[in-house]
Amino acid sequence: MAKRISRGRFLKTMGAGAVAGSTFSILSCSVSTSPQSSGDGGGNGGGGNGGGGNSLNLYNWSDYVAEETLPGFEEETGIRVTQDFYASNEELLARLQSGAAGYDVIVPSDYMVAIMQKSGVLQELDFEQIPNFENVGEEFRGLSYDPENNFSVPYQWGTTGLLYNRAEIGEITSWDAIFDPEFEGRIAMIDDVRETLGAALMSLGYSINSTDEAELEEAQSLLVEQKPLLRGYFDSTEITPLVENGDILIGHVFSGDGMTPTMDNEDLAYIIPEPGATRWTDNMCIPNGAANVEGAHQFINYILAAGPGAALTNYTYYGTPNEAALPDIDEELTDIPEYDPPDEVFDRLQVIEDVGEATRMYERIFTEVKSS
Amino acid sequence: MDERKGWSWRLAGLLSPAAFWLGIFFMLPLMLILVYSFGRSGVYGDITITFDPSNYLRVFDPLYLEIIGRSLAIAGLTTLFCFALGYPLAYFITFKGGRWKLALLLMVMIPFWTSLLVRAYAWVVILGGNGIANRSLQFLGITSEPLNLIFTPQAVMMGMVYSYLPFMILPLYASLEKFDSRLKEAAQDLGASRWHTFWKVTFPLSLPGVIAGSILVFIPSAGEFVIPDLLGGSRTVMTGNLIQQQFLNARDWAFGSALAVMLGVLMLGAILLYIRKVGTDKLEGV
Amino acid sequence: MAKGKGGGLPDKALFALAGFVYLFLYAPIAVLIFFSFNAERSTQVWSGFSMRWYGELIRDQSILDAFYNSLIVGVSATLVSTIIGTFAAMGLARHRFRGKTAADSTIYAATVMPEIVVGVSLLAFFVTVQFQLGLTTIIIAHVAFCISFVTIVVRARLAGMDRSVEEAAAYLGANPATTFLRVTLPIILPGVMAGGLLAFTLSFDDFVITFFTAGVGSSTLPLKIYSMIKFGVSPIINALSTVILVVTVILIVGGSRILAGRKE
Numbered sequence: 001m002a003k004r005i006s007r008g009r010f011l012k013t014m015g016a017g018a019v020a021g022s023t024f025s026i027l028s029c030s031v032s033t034s035p036q037s038s039g040d041g042g043g044n045g046g047g048g049n050g051g052g053g054n055s056l057n058l059y060n061w062s063d064y065v066a067e068e069t070l071p072g073f074e075e076e077t078g079i080r081v082t083q084d085f086y087a088s089n090e091e092l093l094a095r096l097q098s099g100a101a102g103y104d105v106i107v108p109s110d111y112m113v114a115i116m117q118k119s120g121v122l123q124e125l126d127f128e129q130i131p132n133f134e135n136v137g138e139e140f141r142g143l144s145y146d147p148e149n150n151f152s153v154p155y156q157w158g159t160t161g162l163l164y165n166r167a168e169i170g171e172i173t174s175w176d177a178i179f180d181p182e183f184e185g186r187i188a189m190i191d192d193v194r195e196t197l198g199a200a201l202m203s204l205g206y207s208i209n210s211t212d213e214a215e216l217e218e219a220q221s222l223l224v225e226q227k228p229l230l231r232g233y234f235d236s237t238e239i240t241p242l243v244e245n246g247d248i249l250i251g252h253v254f255s256g257d258g259m260t261p262t263m264d265n266e267d268l269a270y271i272i273p274e275p276g277a278t279r280w281t282d283n284m285c286i287p288n289g290a291a292n293v294e295g296a297h298q299f300i301n302y303i304l305a306a307g308p309g310a311a312l313t314n315y316t317y318y319g320t321p322n323e324a325a326l327p328d329i330d331e332e333l334t335d336i337p338e339y340d341p342p343d344e345v346f347d348r349l350q351v352i353e354d355v356g357e358a359t360r361m362y363e364r365i366f367t368e369v370k371s372s
Numbered sequence: 373m374d375e376r377k378g379w380s381w382r383l384a385g386l387l388s389p390a391a392f393w394l395g396i397f398f399m400l401p402l403m404l405i406l407v408y409s410f411g412r413s414g415v416y417g418d419i420t421i422t423f424d425p426s427n428y429l430r431v432f433d434p435l436y437l438e439i440i441g442r443s444l445a446i447a448g449l450t451t452l453f454c455f456a457l458g459y460p461l462a463y464f465i466t467f468k469g470g471r472w473k474l475a476l477l478l479m480v481m482i483p484f485w486t487s488l489l490v491r492a493y494a495w496v497v498i499l500g501g502n503g504i505a506n507r508s509l510q511f512l513g514i515t516s517e518p519l520n521l522i523f524t525p526q527a528v529m530m531g532m533v534y535s536y537l538p539f540m541i542l543p544l545y546a547s548l549e550k551f552d553s554r555l556k557e558a559a560q561d562l563g564a565s566r567w568h569t570f571w572k573v574t575f576p577l578s579l580p581g582v583i584a585g586s587i588l589v590f591i592p593s594a595g596e597f598v599i600p601d602l603l604g605g606s607r608t609v610m611t612g613n614l615i616q617q618q619f620l621n622a623r624d625w626a627f628g629s630a631l632a633v634m635l636g637v638l639m640l641g642a643i644l645l646y647i648r649k650v651g652t653d654k655l656e657g658v
Numbered sequence: 659m660a661k662g663k664g665g666g667l668p669d670k671a672l673f674a675l676a677g678f679v680y681l682f683l684y685a686p687i688a689v690l691i692f693f694s695f696n697a698e699r700s701t702q703v704w705s706g707f708s709m710r711w712y713g714e715l716i717r718d719q720s721i722l723d724a725f726y727n728s729l730i731v732g733v734s735a736t737l738v739s740t741i742i743g744t745f746a747a748m749g750l751a752r753h754r755f756r757g758k759t760a761a762d763s764t765i766y767a768a769t770v771m772p773e774i775v776v777g778v779s780l781l782a783f784f785v786t787v788q789f790q791l792g793l794t795t796i797i798i799a800h801v802a803f804c805i806s807f808v809t810i811v812v813r814a815r816l817a818g819m820d821r822s823v824e825e826a827a828a829y830l831g832a833n834p835a836t837t838f839l840r841v842t843l844p845i846i847l848p849g850v851m852a853g854g855l856l857a858f859t860l861s862f863d864d865f866v867i868t869f870f871t872a873g874v875g876s877s878t879l880p881l882k883i884y885s886m887i888k889f890g891v892s893p894i895i896n897a898l899s900t901v902i903l904v905v906t907v908i909l910i911v912g913g914s915r916i917l918a919g920r921k922e
Binding site for chain 2: 090093185232368370
């Protein structure tokens with residue numbers, strides 16, 4: 001019954017039909033004849049499916065586990081880990097609050113643990129299932145954002161500073177460099193409200209947790225002024241390659257992303273800028289709605305073991321709260337002063353805290369800066 | 373064609389699945405964000421409906437108006453470029469394609485069937501600091517230092533024109549294809565010049581294709597967020613990015629909803645205006 | 659008609675422009691394919707030929723999972739939306755009734771509403787009614803935007819159909835169901851298939867709406883590609899793009915060949 005159709009008709013139908021649908025009946029009239037057999041569009045090779053069985057969903061920062069971490073965990077427990085990435089704590093929270101249920105382990109920073117606790121998205125940990133918690137150093141237990149460690153176990157810690165091309169611009173020591181018109185178009189900042197607004201606040205000599213409207217406004221105008229100098233706001237792991245391949249000269253990055261490229265490129269350097277910089281601690285937490293709570297505990301326990309903890313740090317270049325792992329940390333890493341800052345540097349580091357109602361103000365300022 | 377008049381059980385049966393689906397999963401969600409747009413987002417993720425217009429007042433802040441304006445301008449320019457590149461090609465395929473017509477058409481379609489993200493990604497690779505564009509420029513001695521090609525408004529435009537060009541070419545082709553070349557000959561026999569023939573005969577008859585193509589390019593461009601996200605850097609925030617940011621980063625659903633409502637209304641309005649201006653008869657006539 | 663003479667635009671300029679546009683369409687794709695064979699991790703600096711990224715592509719389970727998810731979503735959304743859309747097209751093409759303008763407007767509005775608006779509104783909706791995000795929500799969302807496209811395409815086919823055949827069938831005593839299955843459906847089948855094909859393509863390639871309605875573990879191929887571009891560019895993406903391209907070309911060329919062969 002259906003008419004045989006020519007190749008020409010076929011093509012016309014495919015093309016016109018495909019596009020046509022989206023407007024009015026204008027083109028669909030040319031869809032008067034149609035393919036009998038179909039060539040479907042946008043296909044892809046491969047096939048099949050892993051899935052099923054014992055699995056764990058990890059929602060993490062990008063490039064934040066060692067190459068052997070997930071395979072090692074799978075080998076030990078038989079649990080396959082699937083990883084999704086977020087670029088900031090705010091994105092993590094927003095995704096969790098907009099229905100992303102089913103992640104088993106998440107890795108929020110300090111202040112975000114506090115916010116998440118208040119928002120009721122975390123579940124309490126069962127330390128019976130995390131015997132390796134004993135490896136966590138004293139100074140990483142009971143931190144202000146979770147005094148009883150009810151919801152969080154430290155993962156890694158680090159600083160936020162600047163990765164820059166020393167060979168091209170010479171030594172720099174303070175935040176001033178990212179506001180220097182000389183580097184117009186060759187600067188990138190982290191797309192993170194607290195870090196970027198924090199950098200402006202600290203360079204002005206204010207607290208990173210300021211809730212003073214005047215101070216925040218000052219920081220806002222500084223960032224608005226800075227904006228024409230920027231290449232853009234990116235994820236920290238996106239910024240590193242931009243500095244490496246010469247696209248930009250100065251990048252605002254997390255310490256691991258900052259120190260890794262300096263290992264095999266003498267021209268690059270990572271600094272903890274003056275007068276102050278962020279010191280953060282990331283934590284493993286189990287969100288409500290986790291599909292594999294037992295596996296999540298197993299994963300947390302695995303990371304806190306000596307071997308996996310050391311492997312993690314040797315890959316990411318972030319500090320470990322895991323004392324059992326310390327002997328196995330590569331020397332070339334412990335030799336970098338920025339890896340474990342001396343007291344005089346450590347003392348000027350600031351920790352981001354939940355600022356409560358002022359969060360809205362921060363978000364609003366950052367949106368306005370990015371929109372300006 | 374004769375049509376049956378009035379409601380019947382049969383008609384209700386035919387229409388109710390679509391009515392149900394579009395009602396629940398298209399109209400209702402739109403109503404919902406309309407309601408949310410009159411709310412206020414709390415710090416810890418809650419949202420209270422306050423029925424005050426503060427979010428809309430914020431949308432009309434010059435800051436955001438500029439972004440909306442910029443998005444429309446970028447979308448308009450993208451449409452223009454697509455037209456400038458697409459029309460000659462569609463014309464070429466239709467009238468000069470000869471026996472290669474199908475192959476030529478197919479070559480327009482292959483990029484179209486390939487993932488939009490792949491098309492955008494291609495420009496990430498090309499425009500990068502060490503990318504082929506920069507190195508060609510340096511090789512040709514046009515520049516000695518790598519230029520800032522990626523993360524600029526121009527990069528976004530490039531990515532958009534590239535991604536949406538087939539959406540312009542295919543409807544143009546479809547409407548030119550219907551065109552009876554004898555009309556052209558008649559015009560020329562009557563002494564019309566080439567250009568005159570084109571402007572007075574060919575172009576007006578291909579207008580429905582132009583309209584369809586423009587709509588197909590303009591709408592997705594104006595609401596685009598992936599391409600500026602990948603190619604735009606900080607200087608090319610578009611309305612789509614702003615909306616996405618409010619929902620998936622700043623957790624300000626109320627403001628995000630207000631922006632989305634604005635964008636939706638603007639788009640529908642623009643199309644209604646466009647169609648009214650050119651006349652629907654032209655659309656039906658193809 | 660005589661070539662060259664009948665044209666409204668000068669030939670040489672036209673040829674040059676057309677050549678330029680084809681170059682513009684294909685040069686980026688060529689660059690992508692070229693760097694999929696790069697030995698090193700860079701997607702911008704050539705360092706020698708290698709197939710290693712294709713090897714890594716095949717071994718990357720998450721890409722295979724994403725492809726599988728895309729297929730599930732594409733096929734389910736196509737089936738459901740094609741059936742619903744075809745019914746709606748029959749209702750709209752054959753009947754005049756109160757509220758028809760409203761129905762028409764809704765169908766068209768769904769096709770011109772910016773995807774980002776549809777995406778965030780569906781997200782808000784699913785979260786509000788506490789419907790867990792996942793493959794189901796993606797499919798629901800895709801069906802919603804595909805219905806309109808299917809309806810428009812099928813309706814155009816119905817508009818060109820000769821009603822007398824159906825009337826003859828009814829006159830000969832066939833009931834409405836039989837008439838539909840034996841008479842109407844075969845005639846409109848090409849339109850239905852074109853609609854289904856369009857729905858599949860739109861669904862398989864959709865990024866924006868999927869981005870907002872996907873849940874944990876339900877990444878589709880476009881979402882996976884996006885995440886790879888954002889969080890770790892490597893020639894694997896180029897390799898994946900090349901595979902997608904090759905498959906697309908094979909399907910299109912193959913499809914048209916088969917049809918051409920049948921005709922002869």
